[in-house]
Amino acid sequence: MTDRQSAARRLPGSLDTNRRLDRWLRINRDGTVTAFPGKVEIGQGILTALAQIVAEELDVALERVRLAPTDTSYSPDEGVTSGSRSIQEGGVALRHAAAEARELLLARAAAKLGVSLEQLSVADGVITARGGASVTYWELADESLLAREASADAAPKPPSQRSLVGTAVPRRDIPAKVTGAPSYVQDLELPGMLHGRVLRPPSYGARLAGLDEPELRALPGVVAVVRDGSFVGVVAEREEQAVRALARARRIARWEESETLPATTDPRFLLGEQTEDEVISRKGDPAAAPAAKRLEAEYTRPYIAHASLAPSCAVAIFEAGRYTVWTHSQGVFPLRRDLAHVLGVEEERVAVIHAEGAGCYGHNGADDVALDAALLARAVAGRPVRVQWMREDEFMWEPYGPAMVVRMSGALDAQGNIVAWTHDLWSNGHSTRPSGRGGGVAGTLAARHLERPFTPQATGNPPLPGGGSHRNAIPLYEFPNQRVTNHLVKRTPLRVSALRSLGGNANVFAIESFMDELAHAAGADPVEFRLRHLRDPRARAVIETVARQAGWRAGEKGDGVRGRGIGFARYKNLACYVAVIVEVEAGNEITVRRAWAAIDAGMAVNPDGLKNQTEGGIIQTVSWTLKEAVRYDRTRILTRSWDDYPILAFPEAPEVEVTVIDRPEEPPLGAGEGAQGPTAAAIANAIHNALGVRLRDMPFTREKVVAALAG
Amino acid sequence: MGITLEVNGRKHEVAAEPETPLLYVLRNDLKLKGARFGCGLGQCGACTVIVDGRAVPSCDLPLSAAAGKRITTIEGLAADGKLHPLQQAFIAEQAAQCGYCVSGIIMSAAALLGSNPDPTEEEIRAALKGNLCRCGTHHRILRAIRRAAGEMRKGT
Numbered sequence: 001m002t003d004r005q006s007a008a009r010r011l012p013g014s015l016d017t018n019r020r021l022d023r024w025l026r027i028n029r030d031g032t033v034t035a036f037p038g039k040v041e042i043g044q045g046i047l048t049a050l051a052q053i054v055a056e057e058l059d060v061a062l063e064r065v066r067l068a069p070t071d072t073s074y075s076p077d078e079g080v081t082s083g084s085r086s087i088q089e090g091g092v093a094l095r096h097a098a099a100e101a102r103e104l105l106l107a108r109a110a111a112k113l114g115v116s117l118e119q120l121s122v123a124d125g126v127i128t129a130r131g132g133a134s135v136t137y138w139e140l141a142d143e144s145l146l147a148r149e150a151s152a153d154a155a156p157k158p159p160s161q162r163s164l165v166g167t168a169v170p171r172r173d174i175p176a177k178v179t180g181a182p183s184y185v186q187d188l189e190l191p192g193m194l195h196g197r198v199l200r201p202p203s204y205g206a207r208l209a210g211l212d213e214p215e216l217r218a219l220p221g222v223v224a225v226v227r228d229g230s231f232v233g234v235v236a237e238r239e240e241q242a243v244r245a246l247a248r249a250r251r252i253a254r255w256e257e258s259e260t261l262p263a264t265t266d267p268r269f270l271l272g273e274q275t276e277d278e279v280i281s282r283k284g285d286p287a288a289a290p291a292a293k294r295l296e297a298e299y300t301r302p303y304i305a306h307a308s309l310a311p312s313c314a315v316a317i318f319e320a321g322r323y324t325v326w327t328h329s330q331g332v333f334p335l336r337r338d339l340a341h342v343l344g345v346e347e348e349r350v351a352v353i354h355a356e357g358a359g360c361y362g363h364n365g366a367d368d369v370a371l372d373a374a375l376l377a378r379a380v381a382g383r384p385v386r387v388q389w390m391r392e393d394e395f396m397w398e399p400y401g402p403a404m405v406v407r408m409s410g411a412l413d414a415q416g417n418i419v420a421w422t423h424d425l426w427s428n429g430h431s432t433r434p435s436g437r438g439g440g441v442a443g444t445l446a447a448r449h450l451e452r453p454f455t456p457q458a459t460g461n462p463p464l465p466g467g468g469s470h471r472n473a474i475p476l477y478e479f480p481n482q483r484v485t486n487h488l489v490k491r492t493p494l495r496v497s498a499l500r501s502l503g504g505n506a507n508v509f510a511i512e513s514f515m516d517e518l519a520h521a522a523g524a525d526p527v528e529f530r531l532r533h534l535r536d537p538r539a540r541a542v543i544e545t546v547a548r549q550a551g552w553r554a555g556e557k558g559d560g561v562r563g564r565g566i567g568f569a570r571y572k573n574l575a576c577y578v579a580v581i582v583e584v585e586a587g588n589e590i591t592v593r594r595a596w597a598a599i600d601a602g603m604a605v606n607p608d609g610l611k612n613q614t615e616g617g618i619i620q621t622v623s624w625t626l627k628e629a630v631r632y633d634r635t636r637i638l639t640r641s642w643d644d645y646p647i648l649a650f651p652e653a654p655e656v657e658v659t660v661i662d663r664p665e666e667p668p669l670g671a672g673e674g675a676q677g678p679t680a681a682a683i684a685n686a687i688h689n690a691l692g693v694r695l696r697d698m699p700f701t702r703e704k705v706v707a708a709l710a711g
Numbered sequence: 712m713g714i715t716l717e718v719n720g721r722k723h724e725v726a727a728e729p730e731t732p733l734l735y736v737l738r739n740d741l742k743l744k745g746a747r748f749g750c751g752l753g754q755c756g757a758c759t760v761i762v763d764g765r766a767v768p769s770c771d772l773p774l775s776a777a778a779g780k781r782i783t784t785i786e787g788l789a790a791d792g793k794l795h796p797l798q799q800a801f802i803a804e805q806a807a808q809c810g811y812c813v814s815g816i817i818m819s820a821a822a823l824l825g826s827n828p829d830p831t832e833e834e835i836r837a838a839l840k841g842n843l844c845r846c847g848t849h850h851r852i853l854r855a856i857r858r859a860a861g862e863m864r865k866g867t
Contacts, residue, residue, distance in 0.1 A: 359808060
């Protein structure tokens with residue numbers, strides 16, 4: 001095959017854009033294997049799963065597999081770890097690369113031992129010929145072995161030959177975390193390291209009017225004060241000295257502020273904004289369908305904070321004209337481009353190295369603090385600077401999950417079947433992740449506050465089929481007439497970006513709440529009603545499975561205190577299938593007592609990892625749905641600490657039971673975000689089952705329940 | 712000007728201002744990274760350590776108040792190279808997603824079990840009221856603590 005022909009050939013997963021085998025794997029003479037993932041650990045267990053895949057395909061013991069930290073100097077560029085794509089992109093790439101590496105090793109062994117390939121078998125890196133002669137991977141491997149482009153001709157193992165993939169291998173990172181061993185970027189310590197803090201403006205529109213820098217420089221331990229436009233940072237020898245200098249700076253800085261925020265925290269302000277409208281699904285004519293009953297409903301979701309338990313953190317050093325940055329960013333390669341652009345250096349002069357952070361659930365402050373650290377490191381050239389965001393920094397400045405409004409309409413025929421369906425959504429685009437495309441634009445926060453400011457990166461909306469604000473807006477159900485319209489709101493008064501499931505949370509909340517409202521109007525059981533409009537057998541299977549697990553009884557009514565509800569979605573209409581049932585108890589507050597879920601993510605690399613992520617998604621969404629909304633007035637974000645933004649606490653946490661439907665013959669499907677939409681709707685449906693009231697505006701606080709019961 | 716701290720059974724001389732939060736001293740002077748910064752406001756529990764038998768947020772405890780007390784951090788739980796039953800249970804139950812909250816929660820649980828070896832479900836949940844978990848691992852964490860409590864009562 002010519003170079004041009006092989007270059008045009010599509011390779012599986014991220015192999016397509018990172019085609020050399022030695023970009024992904026290295027067989028070491030010391031009996032270990034190093035894999036080079038471009039996807040990063042964000043608490044979803046991906047590194048353990050990738051190690052399983054590599055060990056499986058190579059036929060080596062799991063303990064021999066090392067995973068190199070993702071580093072722009074040597075790792076494959078897999079873009080951003082997001083969208084539940086890591087197994088489908090990185091896992092698939094490593095699967096094929098490892099299978100091919102095994103074949104190359106076998107070919108070498110055959111030559112070395114003077115036997116044909118069929119006579120060879122492999123166990124834990126030892127290749128044995130039928131006659132008894134053997135040689136190991138470690139003896140055969142050298143730099144040339146994998147120095148070639150992948151062909152993806154080697155077939156990965158079929159389900160019958162798998163012994164690691166598909167099993168609940170324990171997470172390799174948990175033992176260190178339960179013993180307090182350094183595990184996170186927050187724990188990184190380098191010789192001579194200084195501590196930095198950034199004085200953030202009090203509001204989006206604020207401009208620094210005055211600051212007594214000498215007063216800050218005179219504080220104990222302060223080594224540098226950086227002021228560039230409205231960007232102010234302090235650097236000190238000891239961490240508490242940096243924190244005290246920040247507190248002093250907050251007291252003495254003078255700002256000019258302006259009103260830039262909406263007049264209301266009710267997401268319906270979006271309905272009055274300028275939009276770009278696009279019909280994304282059209283079938284028949286919903287308005288013309290003859291109907292026995294018509295229904296309409298409007299649902300809203302407020303701005304939700306990622307609220308990572310650890311405020312974002314980064315360490316940077318600037319020496320010999322080069323920057324090295326340690327960060328928990330989900331995308332080290334685009335971040336590198338963004339940093340280079342803002343710092344005014346060529347990309348080659350910036351190295352970005354991933355170190356794990358706390359759960360981020362999307363685009364939080366991780367990229368921003370990386371720029372902060374680099375800017376402060378530049379001022380103390382040669383010494384590393386660690387910048388730890390304060391709790392207030394993270395709450396006030398992280399990009400939130402966008403507020404959304406969804407209007408539904410539907411029509412039923414005389415038999416109670418849905419004959420028409422419309423879905424209209426209003427939302428900003430759901431991503432401002434740094435893309436590093438330059439041109440005076442930057443995705444990192446400090447860049448917009450500099451004397452010569454960069455233009456903040458505008459919101460992007462990942463295109464369909466995956467989608468952004470319109471993710472999961474097209475229903476999986478089959479209706480004869482439907483229309484789905486995305487009203488993309490251009491103005492972004494609050495900083496927004498990707499939050500777990502993107503538009504999926506609000507769109508599925510609306511769809512699944514509305515399915516229940518239609519079922520109620522049709523006098524039908526919610527489970528039976530959904531199955532009636534759903535042909536996809538895997539979708540039907542998760543609904544039937546969860547109903548069985550929960551002991552769902554058709555037509556069962558709540559008793560005024562307890563009730564149950566169901567929600568279902570196929571994430572992005574092409575990833576995992578998830579059905580969730582929750583049981584609520586309505587007392588002084590709404591409490592979710594129990595939840596059940598069934599998930600089909602195709603081939604499950606690690607079934608316990610799937611369960612863990614699904615349990616977590618359910619519990620996190622219970623918190624979003626019952627408690628969470630970012631608060632603001634006309635000028636300032638008012639959400640500053642956990643007191644202002646309570647999340648679900650241990651006394652309130654539900655019992656959760658997740659069933660994984662493993663399909664080893666199927667391709668793996670992205671699974672980390674599948675529960676966010678279904679859980680929100682299941683709660684609303686359970687509340688209706690319990691109390692007979694329909695809540696359509698998240699969060700379902702006590703006040704809203706009381707108002708609904710009264711009204 | 713030095714302050715003497717007793718941490719995990721060892722004495723340390725620390726040269727820091729008396730009002731320095733214990734959390735920074737543990738992490739930066741003693742290099743014990745297990746107590747974590749989550750808020751610095753005593754609201755999230757990620758920095759929880761045990762002081763004279765009680766679970767305390769170390770971000771909220773000045774060095775001067777920590778002096779003269781017996782302080783235990785997560786690094787001090789394992790005895791004679793053997794993991795504490797709580798640590799073993801968290802591994803066995805895979806009770807972590809990002810894991811950032813876990814060391815603080817284990818310390819809160821250790822303090823609870825130290826004074827109440829047979830807690831009810833409500834008592835366990837109440838003891839963790841000041842410990843936040845954002846990933847939603849609550850269910851597994853509670854199961855791990857129940858498991859450890861059972862093991863400890865058996866004397867294993």
